[in-house]
Amino acid sequence: MKQTIEEFRTEIIPLVDGKLFSIASTIVLDGRVSAYPANVRGYALGHCYLLKEANDALLLDSGYSAYRSQIIESLRTLLLPDDELSIYPLRLNEYMSVCNVEAIANTFRAKQCYSGNPDASLWVAFSRHSENLTDYKLKTTLVARKQDLRLGGGDGRILSAFQAPIRLIGTRWVYDRETQTLFTSDSFTHQWQLAADEPATIRSRADVADMPFVRSFLLNTRYWWLEGGKTAELCRKLDAVRSQYPITRIAPGYGKITEGFASVEKQFDTLIAALEDLDQANSACAYVDRELIR
Amino acid sequence: MNQHIHCKSTPREIAPGVQWLGDCLAQHANGKIYHTYNAAYLVIGEEASLLVETGHPKDYPLLARQLEKVLKGQPPLRYLFVTHQETPHSGGLGRILEDFDDVILCGDMSDYHLAFPQFSHRMSALALGDTIDLGNRLFRVVEPVIRDLRTTWWGFDEKERVLFPGDGFAYSHYHEDGHCGLFAEEAVSLNIPEVSAVFADRALFWTKFTQMDLYADRLEKLVHELDVRAIGPAHGLPVIDPKTTFPKIKAGLIYGSSVPESGTETGPTRDKSST
Numbered sequence: 001m002k003q004t005i006e007e008f009r010t011e012i013i014p015l016v017d018g019k020l021f022s023i024a025s026t027i028v029l030d031g032r033v034s035a036y037p038a039n040v041r042g043y044a045l046g047h048c049y050l051l052k053e054a055n056d057a058l059l060l061d062s063g064y065s066a067y068r069s070q071i072i073e074s075l076r077t078l079l080l081p082d083d084e085l086s087i088y089p090l091r092l093n094e095y096m097s098v099c100n101v102e103a104i105a106n107t108f109r110a111k112q113c114y115s116g117n118p119d120a121s122l123w124v125a126f127s128r129h130s131e132n133l134t135d136y137k138l139k140t141t142l143v144a145r146k147q148d149l150r151l152g153g154g155d156g157r158i159l160s161a162f163q164a165p166i167r168l169i170g171t172r173w174v175y176d177r178e179t180q181t182l183f184t185s186d187s188f189t190h191q192w193q194l195a196a197d198e199p200a201t202i203r204s205r206a207d208v209a210d211m212p213f214v215r216s217f218l219l220n221t222r223y224w225w226l227e228g229g230k231t232a233e234l235c236r237k238l239d240a241v242r243s244q245y246p247i248t249r250i251a252p253g254y255g256k257i258t259e260g261f262a263s264v265e266k267q268f269d270t271l272i273a274a275l276e277d278l279d280q281a282n283s284a285c286a287y288v289d290r291e292l293i294r
Numbered sequence: 295m296n297q298h299i300h301c302k303s304t305p306r307e308i309a310p311g312v313q314w315l316g317d318c319l320a321q322h323a324n325g326k327i328y329h330t331y332n333a334a335y336l337v338i339g340e341e342a343s344l345l346v347e348t349g350h351p352k353d354y355p356l357l358a359r360q361l362e363k364v365l366k367g368q369p370p371l372r373y374l375f376v377t378h379q380e381t382p383h384s385g386g387l388g389r390i391l392e393d394f395d396d397v398i399l400c401g402d403m404s405d406y407h408l409a410f411p412q413f414s415h416r417m418s419a420l421a422l423g424d425t426i427d428l429g430n431r432l433f434r435v436v437e438p439v440i441r442d443l444r445t446t447w448w449g450f451d452e453k454e455r456v457l458f459p460g461d462g463f464a465y466s467h468y469h470e471d472g473h474c475g476l477f478a479e480e481a482v483s484l485n486i487p488e489v490s491a492v493f494a495d496r497a498l499f500w501t502k503f504t505q506m507d508l509y510a511d512r513l514e515k516l517v518h519e520l521d522v523r524a525i526g527p528a529h530g531l532p533v534i535d536p537k538t539t540f541p542k543i544k545a546g547l548i549y550g551s552s553v554p555e556s557g558t559e560t561g562p563t564r565d566k567s568s569t
Binding site for chain 2: 008033034038066067092094095096098119126167168169170220221224226228230233234285287291
């Protein structure tokens with residue numbers, strides 16, 4: 001199943017009227033997507049989330065280059081001419097987060113790039129364009145490991161950005177109080193679509209994947225190192241996040257979006273149960289071969 | 295960099311026909327400034343040359359100048375092998391493929407068709423044990439013992455027995471002590487366990503949650519089995535005497551994993567109660 005140019009498509013998914021959208025790219029799972037197990041087939045949505053408040057807008061992640069023109073067209077549809085756009089790549093080291101930062105920033109003359117790294121604009125400079133820019137440079141605004149950002153001015157919507165409680169590489173999660181949405185980057189990505197027209201959202205507890213499925217997904221993706229590890233600490237951190245914030249939507253970087261408090265609770269319960277099962281108290285630790293499928 | 299600090303500079307040959315390229319990236323940790331390499335290496339055969347890694351996106355202008363210098367009079371660059379998809383390792387990939395029309399990208403090809411679709415016809419997926427013939431010099435794909443993304447591969451130059459371990463052998467160094475451009479054996483004041491811990495805290499979060507002695511032992515086995523004589527890591531200083539240096543690296547891996555995490559990236563910590 002090879003993805004052709006025609007299949008590099010995106011759609012706008014309105015999540016909260018006028019406030020929150022996903023610009024969702026359909027990624028074919030053909031064994032060549034590092035965020036998914038090599039042996040799964042189907043489709044996963046790759047999400048760039050656009051948050052809007054008054055004339056202020058924030059884009060979380062910028063998507064892969066293959067979808068660049070469609071992502072930019074989607075932004076043209078969603079942004080008004082005098083809207084100010086900021087960009088926040090939640091994983092500065094990964095292409096899905098950073099591929100289009102430079103192109104989007106140049107197209108919309110973005111106000112700033114949020115990052116934990118002071119030279120983030122250099123981390124996203126993939127083209128020669130950035131070497132020769134004289135009239136416009138993307139400004140980096142440093143974000144602490146835990147910090148509230150405002151969308152829509154000084155008294156605007158509060159977005160809490162913090163270090164991801166479970167991660168492989170430097171990763172930020174963001175909580176939006178207004179929409180009660182938790183943006184989880186590369187976590188809660190474990191439910192994809194078998195068919196491209198399958199619903200993009202999970203709305204019922206019954207549709208939340210079970211613990212063995214989540215456990216297997218973790219071990220066959222970037223969380224290959226968890227088995228027999230010290231995961232109790234990760235469980236505590238995850239539980240602290242859901243205790244701190246009322247969450248009615250999980251918006252991951254890839255895969256299906258979870259809607260509704262009950263479904264969100266089950267997603268957390270299931271992930272924590274999988275991590276508990278993987279803890280050194282319950283599972284043996286062994287060297288993990290790269291090709292091991294579990 | 296401070297002008298009064300004497301640093302050696304890259305390119306620098308770490309073994310016959312293997313050039314160390316790239317630059318450092320400053321990291322702030324424990325109230326100090328550490329430097330970490332985002333290195334690339336050029337392996338020169340009799341008929342073709344191969345570049346391992348591309349360095350960080352910001353480094354490409356420097357890398358391009360270094361490549362021009364070291365490729366002069368040498369077999370042309372035909373292959374680019376990147377250990378994995380993180381941008382400090384592969385961020386210059388697009389510009390390498392733009393500048394060198396004949397170069398084929400090799401390794402695990404996950405995500406690159408989405409990040410660089412214009413070059414998808416110049417990508418070649420390799421598996422464990424696959425080799426690239428550079429002309430009287432074979433470059434082999436080997437087991438990636440220390441990795442982050444599951445799609446990582448390591449490379450091995452069979453001729454001079456140089457291991458290219460990507461994120462393995464990752465540790466910072468002290469710019470103030472003039473360590474930039476030195477081999478690990480030359481950086482006498484380098485406290486490898488300490489700087490391994492600094493790097494693990496920044497980039498190898500997972501090592502703090504597993505039993506790293508299992509990985510350190512496996513790494514030792516690999517180094518022994520391959521009869522490794524030099525090591526070209528992406529982030530650490532190159533190792534030219536593995537027998538002497540490996541025990542320190544092994545101790546550093548285990549020590550680094552034992553130090554509680556403090557967080558990633560260099561942003562200010564305004565609220566120490568971060569989740």
